[in-house]
Amino acid sequence: MSSHKESHERGNGVVLEPQKSRVKPPPLYKVLLLNDDYTPMDFVVKVLEQFFTMTREKASVIMLRVHREGKGLCGIYPRDVAATKVAQVVAFARQHQHPLACVMEENT
Numbered sequence: 001m002s003s004h005k006e007s008h009e010r011g012n013g014v015v016l017e018p019q020k021s022r023v024k025p026p027p028l029y030k031v032l033l034l035n036d037d038y039t040p041m042d043f044v045v046k047v048l049e050q051f052f053t054m055t056r057e058k059a060s061v062i063m064l065r066v067h068r069e070g071k072g073l074c075g076i077y078p079r080d081v082a083a084t085k086v087a088q089v090v091a092f093a094r095q096h097q098h099p100l101a102c103v104m105e106e107n108t
């Protein structure tokens with residue numbers, strides 16, 4: 001099978017060289033948790049375990065980084081996956097009356 005970047009003879013003696021791709025891959029997005037003064041630490045650990053499939057140990061390290069530094073990276077995903085995670089985390093936090101903030105930003 002003729003594939004990407006192989007010259008292709010069209011049967012009429014004309015050889016088409018492969019074109020340089022002019023599309024750039026879609027950007028990925030960071031999902032970040034932001035600190036606040038009210039959300040309990042154990043709730044944030046639970047969020048990181050449930051929605052970002054972290055171990056208790058890893059989740060505790062990230063939670064404490066957010067607590068001390070104001071924000072922390074949960075993961076890097078395609079746009080639709082990142083948006084779904086943000087929506088799930090915010091909905092879960094609101095269900096429990098916590099003000100926890102979760103945002104996404106383009107990974108440039």
Ligand code: TYC
Nearest residue numbers: 033034035036039041066067
């Ligand atoms: N600062 C919170 C507290 O002292 C804990 C916390 C950590 C809140 C991370 C939000 O994203 C957060 N209970």
